[in-house]
Amino acid sequence: MWFPRLSSERALRIWPVDAPFALTLRQNNTEQVYCLNAQAEKLGLHRGMSVADARAFCPDLVTRPARPDLDARFLSALRRWATRYCPWVGRDGTDGLVLDVTGSTHLWGSEANMLEDMRRRAGRAGLTVRLGLANTRGAAWALAHYGNGATLAQEPQKALAHLPVAALRLDETMSTALQRLGLRTIGDLCATARAPLARRFGPKLMLRLDQALGHSPETVNPEADPPHYGVRLTFPDPIGLMADVMAATSRLLGPLCDKLKTHEAGARALTLTLRRVDQGSQQVELRLAAAMRDPRRILPLFERGLSEVDAGFGIDQMRLVAAVVEPLPVQQIGAASARSSGPDRLNDLITRIGTRIGLENVQRFLPADSHIPERSFIIAPAAYSTAENGWSVGRPRPLRLFPPEPIAGTGPRPPERFRWRRMALATARTTGPERIAPEWWLDDEGWRTGMRDYWHVETRQGRRLWLYYTPQNPGWFVQGEFA
Amino acid sequence: MAPDSFNSFPLRNARVHEVFGPSAFGFAAIVAAQMAGDFMWVREAWRGDILHPVGLATICGPEKLLAAQTANQTDSLAVAEEALKDGALSLVVIEITRPLDLREGRRLQLAAKAGNTVGLCLIPEGMGSNAAETRWRATPVFDAEREGSTLMRWEIIKNKSGTVGAWDVRWDRENRRLHVVSPPVQRAGSQDMAG
Structure with missing residues (x-):
């Protein structure tokens, strides 16, 4: 196809x-x-x-x-659709499918009927399809791409004889070279002596010819369907008690985790759908801070979500689907697993907290390469990042940072006395200035006032503040406080 | 009071403590630096003052920090309770914006006990909870002798299992240790400055 x-x-x-x-x-x-x-x-x-x-x-x-x-996703959907004709379906390049229909054509009466059905269904879906059916994969490809209307071939040698040499799945340069030699059709090629051709064009040409004519075998590689991580449980009588729902969840988790284990995968997000007697359904979503497949560890994490479910007149079906799955190789029990019990506990904690406030709200600070104080660190969700070491402390930086608060002051030196947050402060010692220029490649609202001269100001009252002066638009601001 | 009687610090394990004053962030950072494991900082997302990790790096490694941003104090307390109870962390810092009632304070205390974790509430002044084990006031002090000093006065104003007192401390950035400077009674001059 x-x-x-x-x-x-x-x-x-x-x-x-x-x-x-x-x-x-x-x-x-x-x-x-x-x-x-x-x-x-x-x-x-x-x-x-x-x-x-x-x-x-x-x-x-x-x-x-x-x-x-x-397009690739669409083709894989078509591949799944094509399994209606035979179970042995593989992809062919980026725009073709190859089906091994041996033994399944009689279900449509005849080969021609089956091709007609394919064409009709594809046409109804708005797709142009060109079909070729032959004893070998190479001949079918040739008929689909170059056979003008002829789709059925019982005798490959005869059907292919008048097709151009490009129909043998040759690249552009090789087919051009063959045409220059006067070998325009496959029939010409068959009539020529093989040895000089193999010497001149390499083994590939002869291999393609043999594959098309059925002298050398070529297989169709069917693709396995991706595993489906979902299980369901239907009850003879509706249930409504928390303990029953938890017991049912643990029954669902068992087979799901076994399946994850055989595929060496771990669930990152789980969805539990509870169908009630009145056809209403409720979903409990669980996003995990790390991929896992241990039912005993996952079950307690469901507790909070399930406690909010309204069972109504009872629940009669439960479905558990691992919505996001990540590879999780099997680990050897031993020193490694003993060492990793710490991060596991932490990940469980992050998951539990994440179900309450959202997984993206549990964060970690990562160092960033910037002199701008607000951009010298990155805030990343802890579930999707690992802790990084490598904080470089060059110039002293405040422990507490807040949006700049203007204070009264003139001139490039820090004011002797100033009021900040309704406190009268007197400057005792100043260190600075440290000039930080805005990053012109990023437009930042706060840095429109131009470069800043930062001062570390120790006041007689004890407070140690981080002040800055903007020479281009004179003004003084407080942006942080030191420990 | 002699410096060697500085026995309320490090904070007593499996209890919830409180700190207020301008240097509360510094206090919390120093407490975290003296703990081995990871710590969590729970704050409400709307607050403007944020912990600056680069500044924190001079006291304790920001890689040990997990920050939780919550929508309101109820969420903050729930997250803190969960984190305290779990025991995977060694310290949980909670920024408090309204006073805790007895029930909330007690629940935090029980959670800390269950998980063997230290809890530290950063409270606005005068919003202490009766359930707290200790309550500290941390204020910065101007150090006339050294430039860029981290001299602070730590006063313990409530202590369930000990005496109250006041100490001047300084964080040593190079060696990552806390130095108790000298009893404040001998530094009468600095006392009225701190007021």
């Missing part, structure tokens, strides 16, 4: 356009046409031409940026 216009048709399914349409992708520093619809192809546009050229050909061309990642 070949979808010649997969990307553009995926985009048009979401947002239909009845005009020449192209997807563009930035490659080699220019915007290039990535995929076209049928109308645009009719106007003579082709893949790989620059967008400026395409617009010159066709001024009313509608363009949108291409999303190869979404």
